[in-house]
Amino acid sequence: MHASSAIARKPVLVAVALGVIALALLLILARAGGPTNAFASSHAEAPLISQDPRADNTDLYAFVSPDNTNTVTMIANYIPLESPAGGPNFYSFDDTVLYEIKVDNNGDGVPDLGYQFRFTTKTHNPDTFLYNTGPITSLTDPNWNRPQTYSVTLVHFNQAGKQEGPGQVLGSDIPTPPDNVGPRSTPNYNSLAAAAVTTLPGNIKVFAGQRDDPFFVDLGSIFDLAGLRPFNPFHLIPLAADSGRDALAGKNVHSIEIQVPISDLVTFSSPTIGIYASASRQKVRILDENGQEQSHGPWVQVSRLGNPLINEVVIPLGDKDYWNREAPADDQQFEKYYNSPEVSKLENLLYGALPPGGPSNGHAGGALQAIDETGRSDLTTILLTGVPGFNQIGSSTTDADLLRLNTAIKPGANGACPGGTASSAPPDRLGPLGPSADLCGYPNGRRLSDDVVDIDLRAFAQGYGTFLHTAFGLPNKTPNNLLGDGVNQNDLPFSGSFPYVAPPHQGYEVP
Amino acid sequence: MRRQRWILVAAAAGLTVVAVTLGGILHESSSPAPAAAAAPAGPVGQAPPGDTAATVTQLQTKLRANPNDVSALDSLGLAYQQRARETGDPTYYTKSDEALHKALALMPDDLIATSGLGSLALSRHRFRKALVLGRRARAISPTTARNYGVIGDALVELGRYHAAFKTFDTMAAMEPGLSSYARVAHARQLLGDVPGAIAAMRLAADAAQGQGEAEAWTHVQLGLIDLSVGKYQAAATQDREALYVFPEYALALDALARAEAGLGRDGQALRYEQEAVNRIPLPQYVATLGDLYAATGRPGLARKQYELIGVIQRLLVANGVKTDLETALFNVDHGIRLRASLALARLARRERPSIDGDDVLAWALERTGHCGEALRFSKRALRLGTLDALKYFHRGMIEGCLGHRTEQRVWLRRALRLSPQFSILWAPVAKRELR
Numbered sequence: 001m002h003a004s005s006a007i008a009r010k011p012v013l014v015a016v017a018l019g020v021i022a023l024a025l026l027l028i029l030a031r032a033g034g035p036t037n038a039f040a041s042s043h044a045e046a047p048l049i050s051q052d053p054r055a056d057n058t059d060l061y062a063f064v065s066p067d068n069t070n071t072v073t074m075i076a077n078y079i080p081l082e083s084p085a086g087g088p089n090f091y092s093f094d095d096t097v098l099y100e101i102k103v104d105n106n107g108d109g110v111p112d113l114g115y116q117f118r119f120t121t122k123t124h125n126p127d128t129f130l131y132n133t134g135p136i137t138s139l140t141d142p143n144w145n146r147p148q149t150y151s152v153t154l155v156h157f158n159q160a161g162k163q164e165g166p167g168q169v170l171g172s173d174i175p176t177p178p179d180n181v182g183p184r185s186t187p188n189y190n191s192l193a194a195a196a197v198t199t200l201p202g203n204i205k206v207f208a209g210q211r212d213d214p215f216f217v218d219l220g221s222i223f224d225l226a227g228l229r230p231f232n233p234f235h236l237i238p239l240a241a242d243s244g245r246d247a248l249a250g251k252n253v254h255s256i257e258i259q260v261p262i263s264d265l266v267t268f269s270s271p272t273i274g275i276y277a278s279a280s281r282q283k284v285r286i287l288d289e290n291g292q293e294q295s296h297g298p299w300v301q302v303s304r305l306g307n308p309l310i311n312e313v314v315i316p317l318g319d320k321d322y323w324n325r326e327a328p329a330d331d332q333q334f335e336k337y338y339n340s341p342e343v344s345k346l347e348n349l350l351y352g353a354l355p356p357g358g359p360s361n362g363h364a365g366g367a368l369q370a371i372d373e374t375g376r377s378d379l380t381t382i383l384l385t386g387v388p389g390f391n392q393i394g395s396s397t398t399d400a401d402l403l404r405l406n407t408a409i410k411p412g413a414n415g416a417c418p419g420g421t422a423s424s425a426p427p428d429r430l431g432p433l434g435p436s437a438d439l440c441g442y443p444n445g446r447r448l449s450d451d452v453v454d455i456d457l458r459a460f461a462q463g464y465g466t467f468l469h470t471a472f473g474l475p476n477k478t479p480n481n482l483l484g485d486g487v488n489q490n491d492l493p494f495s496g497s498f499p500y501v502a503p504p505h506q507g508y509e510v511p
Numbered sequence: 512m513r514r515q516r517w518i519l520v521a522a523a524a525g526l527t528v529v530a531v532t533l534g535g536i537l538h539e540s541s542s543p544a545p546a547a548a549a550a551p552a553g554p555v556g557q558a559p560p561g562d563t564a565a566t567v568t569q570l571q572t573k574l575r576a577n578p579n580d581v582s583a584l585d586s587l588g589l590a591y592q593q594r595a596r597e598t599g600d601p602t603y604y605t606k607s608d609e610a611l612h613k614a615l616a617l618m619p620d621d622l623i624a625t626s627g628l629g630s631l632a633l634s635r636h637r638f639r640k641a642l643v644l645g646r647r648a649r650a651i652s653p654t655t656a657r658n659y660g661v662i663g664d665a666l667v668e669l670g671r672y673h674a675a676f677k678t679f680d681t682m683a684a685m686e687p688g689l690s691s692y693a694r695v696a697h698a699r700q701l702l703g704d705v706p707g708a709i710a711a712m713r714l715a716a717d718a719a720q721g722q723g724e725a726e727a728w729t730h731v732q733l734g735l736i737d738l739s740v741g742k743y744q745a746a747a748t749q750d751r752e753a754l755y756v757f758p759e760y761a762l763a764l765d766a767l768a769r770a771e772a773g774l775g776r777d778g779q780a781l782r783y784e785q786e787a788v789n790r791i792p793l794p795q796y797v798a799t800l801g802d803l804y805a806a807t808g809r810p811g812l813a814r815k816q817y818e819l820i821g822v823i824q825r826l827l828v829a830n831g832v833k834t835d836l837e838t839a840l841f842n843v844d845h846g847i848r849l850r851a852s853l854a855l856a857r858l859a860r861r862e863r864p865s866i867d868g869d870d871v872l873a874w875a876l877e878r879t880g881h882c883g884e885a886l887r888f889s890k891r892a893l894r895l896g897t898l899d900a901l902k903y904f905h906r907g908m909i910e911g912c913l914g915h916r917t918e919q920r921v922w923l924r925r926a927l928r929l930s931p932q933f934s935i936l937w938a939p940v941a942k943r944e945l946r
């Protein structure tokens with residue numbers, strides 16, 4: 001657009017950052033909720049800018065279980081930014097949402113099998129709105145007024161992605177733990193949560209319930225003109241360098257976790273599987289054909305997640321809703337956004353030249369090397385097709401936003417596998433981009449400790465690190481390969497065994 | 512288009528959750544006392560201040576540095592609309608209008624400013640304008656569901672129900688969720704399908720759970736459906752649940768007052784309506800408060816409330832809100848300047864040819880003795896099969912005015928059977944007429 005040339009460089013920049021705020025605000029408005037009635041009783045202003053946190057898939061993780069390397073653990077998180085003091089109703093899964101984790105094992109982008117999770121909430125005492133009427137000491141404690149259980153169903157899909165038959169119910173009436181309210185309502189929380197870990201026939205483990213949000217990122221700085229505190233001196237508007245601050249520290253989320261034998265998931269032709277999670281809501285029509293509300297669909301997918309940050313970083317505003325509704329098998333239509341990524345342009349704009357007067361302190365970095373703004377086959381490879389010889393499914397080059405995990409790459413006892421062999425070193429937060437070339441990390445699946453923000457910042461800046469450059473020919477520009485937000489780990493440590501994600505912050509402690 | 516692409520960049524390291532950073536604060540502030548200590552019913556605890564005010568201040572500061580920042584203007588325009596909802600102060604509409612128009616002048620294809628002006632037009636009851644803006648937003652992004660909400664809402668108020676319902680179905684097929692379920696519920700209610708409306712609004716309530724005011728809003732809507740069919744106890748329970756999740760919510764206080772009035776508890780009704788008015792002095796709430804005072808034998812206090820309405824309405828009009836239909840109904844109901852009110856009702860109905868426009872005009876015609884013409888519009892007002900006791904009552908009075916005694920009794924009985932206390936003012940009249 002020609003008019004943009006009339007806009008001076010700095011104002012454009014500022015517009016960028018405030019654009020983030022615009023998006024943020026849209027969601028805030030929804031969360032603050034609130035359409036009140038205009039005073040005409042007939043004109044009830046229903047919410048227009050609404051969020052859907054209970055069907056909002058925030059993150060997906062998939063890794064070969066470090067404590068049981070014959071299995072894969074898949075974790076799908078929903079309900080962003082839960083405040084631990086989330087009363088009076090607290091958070092729960094939505095009984096009217098279909099939650100799914102789906103697996104493509106032949107590389108056509110279409111899921112071959114999937115696990116469906118359906119929730120049911122009971123109300124013990126309909127005469128009170130209270131979440132609990134006393135301490136909850138077990139998962140069947142009648143003091144817990146609204147316990148939620150769920151079923152797990154294994155389904156298979158045909159080549160068109162249509163579900164074949166009703167599927168096989170692997171378990172039903174499986175308990176979930178309550179939210180972590182506080183020492184009076186939920187004493188001994190960890191034992192409550194442990195009691196909700198359930199083993200199903202076929203050596204499948206499941207857990208669903210509130211957990212600490214394992215994601216970590218410096219939102220505050222990124223929202224301020226895409227700032228990265230450690231790189232403040234090199235920003236077009238320089239500031240003194242600082243360490244990152246985790247904006248999600250102290251926040252909870254709802255996790256659905258399933259651990260499955262690898263042999264249930266893979267075919268003989270490929271050890272790599274592609275995974276995505278989704279949430280679907282029932283479609284309703286004003287005039288239902290039979291006048292009856294259906295309790296089982298038809299379902300419309302309202303959110304999906306494969307690789308992290310795709311909808312946030314790659315897909316433009318006007319297509320975001322549409323992208324969420326589409327199937328990964330149809331992702332070729334979005335390839336253009338990967339090929340000419342806006343993030344890379346922003347990185348060039350903000351960090352492509354040293355600020356006037358040079359860096360504001362003696363930081364070891366420097367201006368970024370120019371990043372390609374078009375023809376980014378590196379990104380389509382790692383994000384849409386998988387890396388040949390590493391985590392491609394068979395030899396398929398079909399575009400699909402799937403989290404691709406090579407199940408043949410086994411972690412050591414502590415979850416790391418530098419250079420592809422088990423090792424006693426801790427997992428490298430940068431996975432294969434890091435100094436220890438840890439092949440068990442993102443973009444080969446995704447572990448809880450993987451720093452996907454830094455990995456993405458470097459990938460979009462073509463700074464893939466030595467290993468990926470040498471082994472797979474991906475570009476490795478310097479100092480582009482040093483980028484990061486300065487938040488390198490989660491606020492709470494992860495567990496070495498299922499359900500891995502840290503227990504939720506307690507409402508009493510974290511208001 | 513360029514700026515929109517930049518917006519996306521901005522989400523750069525962006526997160527799924529991005530957005531709710533500030534929303535989280537709002538959410539926290541809306542949490543009342545710990546569950547065990549909170550009373551299960553009634554307006555208790557402190558009012559949630561909401562942090563929209565802080566957001567506004569922050570955006571204003573940024574705009575002082577860069578007055579031509581389109582995204583900040585967008586955000587500010589939307590924040591002002593939220594402030595208007597929170598405070599009932601219509602001057603925020605004017606401010607929102609200015610911010611969004613400035614954004615649009617800088618970036619004519621801006622999706623947020625276009626749909627934001629659409630929702631603003633809806634709030635100001637400028638439905639033809641809202642329709643144009645909704646369609647423009649849809650042209651910019653045909654895959655964004657909320658654009659269909661703006662269009663459908665406008666079509667409903669313009670009386671173009673067939674097109675409106677098609678639009679809502681499109682929206683609901685595209686993106687099932689709170690916004691679309693609520694609209695399907697409203698459409699079903701218009702069509703007289705109460706169980707269907709409740710089913711869809713329950714889905715909306717499920718989708719809204721945990722979202723403070725939005726959740727409370729769905730409970731109030733469920734309560735209003737109950738209220739419309741005379742289930743006052745069930746309505747009161749929904750309204751109390753709304754107040755439990757979002758204390759001192761004016762919309763819920765007003766609805767609870769009307770449910771209490773239905774249950775014959777005028778003292779409680781007065782208390783809740785007074786609290787609603789204290790929170791947000793919307794003309795509708797003030798009128799109900801006045802009616803409650805009048806019904807409980809305090810005409811002086813009633814008159815005071817009625818006098819307030821004129822002032823509030825002038826403030827609304829000064830900020831671009833069309834109030835003709837509401838003013839006409841209030842005046843006709845209270846016997847104020849009847850001939851002028853009929854003219855106003857005719858004008859309002861032309862602007863807003865919905866079943867409500869038809870009904871208010873029918874009622875104004877009846878009150879001024881034009882009962883033949885009134886019958887025509889009453890028939891139009893009931894053409895969708897809506898279960899609405901007040902519209903039934905209006906019809907009964909029109910039939911009576913025309914000397915159709917049997918029909919009069921049929922319609923008045925129908926009104927009272929549906930909701931024995933359908934109106935503080937008129938339910939007693941309906942009962943008297945049937946004696």
